Structure formats: structure tokens, C-alpha cells
Amino acid sequence: MDVLTLTYLFVGGSFALYIGIAVWSRASSTEEFYIAGGHVHPIANGMATAADWMSAASFISMAGIIAFMGYDGTVYLMGWTGGYVLLALLLAPYLRKFGEFTVPDFIGSRYYSNTARVVAVISLILISFTYVAGQMRGVGIVFSNFLDVPIDVGVVIGMAVVFMYAVLGGMKGITYTQVAQYCVMIFAYLVPAIFISMLITGIPIPQLGLGAEVADGSGLTVLDKLDSTLVELGFGPYTDGNKATIDVFAITLALMIGTAGLPHVIVRFFTVPKVSDARKSAGYALLFIAVLYTTAPAVGAFARLNFIDTVQGSQYSTVDSWFKNWERVGLIGWLDKNNDGVIQYAPGAAFEGAPRYGSEIGASGERAILNTPTANDNEVYVDRDIMVLANPEIAGLPDWVIALVAAGGLAAALSTAAGLLLVISTSISHDLLKKTMAKGLSDRQELRYARISAAVAIAIAGYLGINPPGFVTQVVAFAFGLAAASLFPAILMGIFYKGMNKEGAITGMVVGLVFTFAYIFYFKFIAPADNNAEHWWFGISPEGIGALGALFNFTVAFVVSRFGKPVPGEVQKMVDNIRIPRAANPRSAPDTS
Numbered sequence: 001m002d003v004l005t006l007t008y009l010f011v012g013g014s015f016a017l018y019i020g021i022a023v024w025s026r027a028s029s030t031e032e033f034y035i036a037g038g039h040v041h042p043i044a045n046g047m048a049t050a051a052d053w054m055s056a057a058s059f060i061s062m063a064g065i066i067a068f069m070g071y072d073g074t075v076y077l078m079g080w081t082g083g084y085v086l087l088a089l090l091l092a093p094y095l096r097k098f099g100e101f102t103v104p105d106f107i108g109s110r111y112y113s114n115t116a117r118v119v120a121v122i123s124l125i126l127i128s129f130t131y132v133a134g135q136m137r138g139v140g141i142v143f144s145n146f147l148d149v150p151i152d153v154g155v156v157i158g159m160a161v162v163f164m165y166a167v168l169g170g171m172k173g174i175t176y177t178q179v180a181q182y183c184v185m186i187f188a189y190l191v192p193a194i195f196i197s198m199l200i201t202g203i204p205i206p207q208l209g210l211g212a213e214v215a216d217g218s219g220l221t222v223l224d225k226l227d228s229t230l231v232e233l234g235f236g237p238y239t240d241g242n243k244a245t246i247d248v249f250a251i252t253l254a255l256m257i258g259t260a261g262l263p264h265v266i267v268r269f270f271t272v273p274k275v276s277d278a279r280k281s282a283g284y285a286l287l288f289i290a291v292l293y294t295t296a297p298a299v300g301a302f303a304r305l306n307f308i309d310t311v312q313g314s315q316y317s318t319v320d321s322w323f324k325n326w327e328r329v330g331l332i333g334w335l336d337k338n339n340d341g342v343i344q345y346a347p348g349a350a351f352e353g354a355p356r357y358g359s360e361i362g363a364s365g366e367r368a369i370l371n372t373p374t375a376n377d378n379e380v381y382v383d384r385d386i387m388v389l390a391n392p393e394i395a396g397l398p399d400w401v402i403a404l405v406a407a408g409g410l411a412a413a414l415s416t417a418a419g420l421l422l423v424i425s426t427s428i429s430h431d432l433l434k435k436t437m438a439k440g441l442s443d444r445q446e447l448r449y450a451r452i453s454a455a456v457a458i459a460i461a462g463y464l465g466i467n468p469p470g471f472v473t474q475v476v477a478f479a480f481g482l483a484a485a486s487l488f489p490a491i492l493m494g495i496f497y498k499g500m501n502k503e504g505a506i507t508g509m510v511v512g513l514v515f516t517f518a519y520i521f522y523f524k525f526i527a528p529a530d531n532n533a534e535h536w537w538f539g540i541s542p543e544g545i546g547a548l549g550a551l552f553n554f555t556v557a558f559v560v561s562r563f564g565k566p567v568p569g570e571v572q573k574m575v576d577n578i579r580i581p582r583a584a585n586p587r588s589a590p591d592t593s
Contacts, residue, residue, distance in 0.1 A: 006403035007146045014184055014407045018414070019164045021180060022173040040175055040271040046284025048175045049268045051182035051411070052419040053080075053259075053285070054292060055131070056138025059185060059412030064387035066300030067307075070238040072248070073300065079252040079480075081286065081293055083259020088282030091260055092269040094495045094578050096278035099270075102423070103263045103487060104431040110494040112571050113502040114436050119509050121427045123486040124263045126517065128420040129457075129464060131262075131479035135420070136465020138413035141385055144329040146406035151329070155465040158410070159458050162418050171271060174418045181411040186291055188408020192392045192401050193295050196302045199395060206298035222298075226305050233312070234347045234377075238301070247536075250544030258480025258546055261488030264419040267426075303387040306394045311380060312345045319343060322393035326386055333381035343379060350381040421461060425453035478520050481546025485512035489553040495579065498572045500557060503564035508557025516549035 001009070040048070058080070066073035098106050103124060108117030136155050143154020190206075197209035201222065214225050227237040236242060243251075259265065269278040310320060316334060326332040334343055335350055389409055392402045429450035434441050441449070486509050493500040493508075520542045523535070540548060 001399070003399040003402050004147070006399050007406045010400075010403040010407040011147065011410060014180075014411060015161050017180055018161065018177045021177045022164055024176075039273055042272055042277045042280035043284055044175070044179055045268060045272050045277070045281040047182045047288055048178035049265065049281060049285040050288035051178035051185060051415040052174075052268060053262070053265050053416065054182075054185065054289060054412060055416035056135050056409065056413035058292060058296075059189060060138045060141065060388055060409050061385045063296045063299040063303060064384035066297055067304040067387050068384050070236075071241040072243045074297070075243075075248050075251045076255065077293055077296065079255025080259055081289065082252070083256040084282060084286045084289065086256060086260040087265070088279055088286070091266065091491060091495070092278040092282050093275045095266060095491070096269050096272065097275045097578050102426050102430055103266055103491070104427055105435070107487075107490055107494065107505070108431065108435060110571065110575070111490075111500075111502040111505045112568060113506065116490075116502050116506050116509075117431055117436060119506055119513075120487065120490070121431050123482070123509060123513050124427050125424055126513070127262070127479050127482045127486070128264065128424050129460060130482060131264075132417050132420045132461040133464035135413040135417040136461050138385070139410060139417070140465055141331065142389065142406050142409045142413070144331075146389070146402070152466050155462050158414060158417070158465070159462040162414055162421065162461075163455060163458050171267075171422060174422055175268075175271060177418070178415045181415040182288065184411040185408045185415070186288075188404045188411070189292050189295060189299075189388075192395070192397055192405055193299050193302075195397050195401065196306070196391065196395045197298060200302055200305070206295050206302075210298040210301055222301055222305065226301055229305070229308055233308070233345065238304070244539045246539050247541050247544055250540045250547040252544075254481045254484045254544050254546035254550070256484075257488045257550055258482075258484035261483035261486070261491065262480070263427075263483070263487065264416070264423045266491075267423055268419075299388060299391065303391045303394070306391065307382070307387070308345060310394050311343050314343050316341055316343055320394075322390055325393075326390060331383040331386045335379050335381075337377070337379050344377055345380045346377040348378040350378050417461060421454055421457045424457040425450050428453040478524075478542065481516050481520065481543065481549065482513065484546035485516035485549025485553055489550055489557065493554070493557060495575070498567060498575050499561060501561050501564045501567050504557040504559075504561025507560045508553040508555075511556045512549040512553030515552055516546050519545045519549075 062073075062076055065076065095103075095106060098109075104117045104120035107120040108114060136158060139158035140151035140155045143149050143157060144151040147154065149157075193206040194204050197206040198204050200214060201209040201212040202215045203209040203212050210222055213219060213221050218225065220228065223239055227239055230236065230238050241248070269281060272278055272281055311323065316336065323332060323334075327334065333350060338344075389405060392405055429446055429452075433449055434446050489512065490505050490509050493505065519537070523542045527535070536542075537545070537548065
């Protein structure tokens, strides 16, 4: 079978599995729709949490960004994994002990205010839609190349699949679907990594292969060879960092506390039977995540090395078919600046304007250049989001491995998209309607509104996938920054500081959210300043500004709380109850809003 047939077989089979699980586990109550009935085993929940969190950014884009940023790309590894330590120690068990359905539920009850609840819902929706844009873009990238359909059509197909298992099954269906998706995802990530590690170093363990000698007789290790190759082409050494220390610190911190504040991750810890199970789930999740995250640096290094060896100095007329396949969908581009027919890869932008639309191949085979040359020697544009997906093709691996990677990439994107869309729908149906605007809703009516909200959210997510604001990892980093600046401080102070009143919490969330969103919007869309740190506050990039937004949130909340009314006694008792270590707690909490 050819690669297209195998890809349809692998992807179609995985989609059938996901939809079958959704039909089997169809939610029949709001408790099943919101928190899977609260009876998920910690190991299954840890696996589902890993799949929920390891999005297209982790599977598709993270190794790509490490491949091109080198040492600087490790901030994503440190930030995202470190966040789970904070989540396990500071938030998960206490929020499980609170015993309700959603993050806005906790904030609304803890800060005895519907206004606080609404601000939390707005923050959650903004975070989730920013995050889901990256997932749907990942879906489109996979479909556009591997299944030979336009990106727009691929996004629509992904929307349809998510609609089936998110709207039908709710959290119950999503949980067990994500267990299956984790298995698909991790197998699809490890198999090509093992193959390529053996081809380059002769060692089947990628983590060890990264530091091993290249099997070409040069005596150089993988990283030494990558350093020397890049320097020879005019790039900086792969193992040197170029980012300012303060920006590295800010991005790492923003990703850490953003992870701990992500609503679709937090809600997973409401699905386990006991408080102790919440901690266990976080531990298992970190273990399952580590399998992929310790492999990613090796995948990134191998991908960059293979890409250079295959592309640099090759005649365009005889270059391998994978290059022209990705060029056809606009994710690789070549502009022959010196008209010699040879591909020259060097530092600098290959095209002016938006390079991913830089070239098109017409029906007759002619190349229509849409942009003008820039004043540098680089003739190649490559979208960093394709490196993991293209890696098996570049390395010449069997067709079934290429098909497997396509199925894994879709599993990663769809698992996270489903979790994000679910928290959006539950926040609208439960927090905005049931708890705020229409308190008389029956359980049946609430479930209907939850499904309608999920359907609308999927449609908006599809639009964002077709018109993404950036590459996958970058978009996801913005979502983490927004979570860090808005929800994390409110949740942390709500658990550990009884003196935080509603005035302080609301003001802090608004200031943190507005500042971070405005900073990101300004520097990414109004006055872009990529790689131009002199325009950034204190040298902090938009990807790391969530750390400063969180600091503003904490500071403003604390100052304002000193001038507001004291926290009611029953709320302080609720906080004490949350923090008292007990094995379990009934799913009830005083709703003083």
C-alpha cells in the first residue's frame, strides 16, 4: 500500500475508535458531562490528562521549535513540565476537595461573587479559544499534506470528529477517548524517533542518541556535528543561547504557572474519586508526559541535521519528493535568488511578507513567485511546525511510519481541542446560565445548553484554525501567558490566603488579563517586534509577559483587598475545610454568590 492509503487507514481507524468510545460512553447527566461522574481511576486520569495537555504544540511543534531555536527552545520543556509540579503540590488536591464542576465555580464561591465568576468565565474563554486556535491549525497541517486535502477542509473534518465525541460524550466520552489518543500519540512519536536515532547513531534510545557519536566515522557527537554544520552555514551554534536571561526566566515562569492555571487541565482533577487520587493523577500525568518530553530534544536535533543534509546544496530538480509535497501546501518554500537551480540554506528570511504563501506550483508545473527576494543568501523557507511530521519522510522511513505520525499528530491536536471546547461549554452552561443568569434550569436543560455551547465553540475553533494568529507553539504560549496572569493568582490566593476578598481578586484578574492580552496583541499585531527586544518591557517577549501579568495580578489584588470589606466568616471556614487533609469530601460547597 502507498503512503496515502496507509494514512487514510490509520487516521480513519483512529477516528472510528474515538467516535465508538464516545457512543459507548455517552453522557446522560450533567455530572457525567462535566466530570465523568467523578469515578475515573488515577492512572486512566493521568493518561487522559497527559493527552489533554500534550497538544499539537507538544507533538507537532515543540520539537520543531527546539530544532530551530536550539538551546533557547528548552524554555518550553522546563516551563511546561515544571508546571505540573506546581499543579500537583499547590492546586489539584485542594480544588478536588472543593468538590464542584469548574474553575469559575471555585472562584465564584470562594470570592462570594457572581462578578468574580463572570470574570473567570471571560478569562477561561479567552484562554481556551487562544489555545484551541493552535490545535485546529495542527489538524489543518496534518490533513493538508498527508491526506492531500486543503487546510480548510482538514479543519472542518477535525471539527466534525471533535463534535461527535465532545458533544455526545462530554467529559466521560473525552476521558476514555483521550486514553486511546495518548496510546496512539506516544507510539507515533517514539517509533520514528527510535528509527532515526538508530540511523544516525546506531543507538535505539533517542535520549541517549542525542549525546552519542554520529555513525559516519567523523567522531563527532550529534550536538557537535550540528554546531559545526550550522556555524559553517552562517548560523549561531545550536547549543548556544541567544535569548536574554530575563526573557528565559519570564517565559519559563509564565509557562509553569500558566500550566497550573489552565482550566481544561485543572478540571481533570475533579473527575477522580478522592483527594489523594488528584495528587496521584498529577504524578502519573507527569510520568506519561515525560516519555514524550525527554524524547523531543533528540527529535528536534535529528530533524535539523537531516533537513540540512538533505536540502543544502541539492539541485531543486532532483530534490526528494517530500520537499515538493510540503512546498505544494505552502509550508516549505524555495526562491532561486541566483538562478543556479541549487537550494541554498542560510540565515535570513527567504521571502518578504508572509513566507508560507511565498510560492505556488501551478497545474503545468511552473513556479509563480509571489514575493520579492530579500538581501541575504537564504533561499529556503520552512515552517517549523512541520519538522516532526516531515522527519520520517526526510529520513526515508517506511510508509507505515509516516502514516502513523499523521495519526499521532491528529490525536494530539484533537485530544486537547476536545478538552478546551468542553471547558468552554461547561463554563457557559453551568457558570453563566445555571449559576448566574438562569438559576432555575433543570439538569436536562443544562445538559442541552452544554451541548449547544460545545457546538458553537467548535464552529469558532474551526474559524481560528483556518485563520490562525501564529505558529502552533507560539499561539499556545500566549494561552499559557493569559492563564498565568488571570486564573492562577486568583486560585492560589483563594486557597492559601483567607484574607483575599472579592474586590481584590476581581481587580487583580482584570488587571492581569487586560495587561497581558494588550501586550501580546500590540507586539504581535499592531507593532510586531520579533527578535527586537529593545521594544519589549524589560526585554520580556510576548511569550513570557504572562509572568509580569501575574505579578501585577498578585500586587493589585493584595493592595485592593486591604481597602475592601473583610472576607465573610463562612467563606473563611470553606477555605479551612478545603485545606484540611481528608480522604474525600462530598461534592458540595456553600454557594454564597
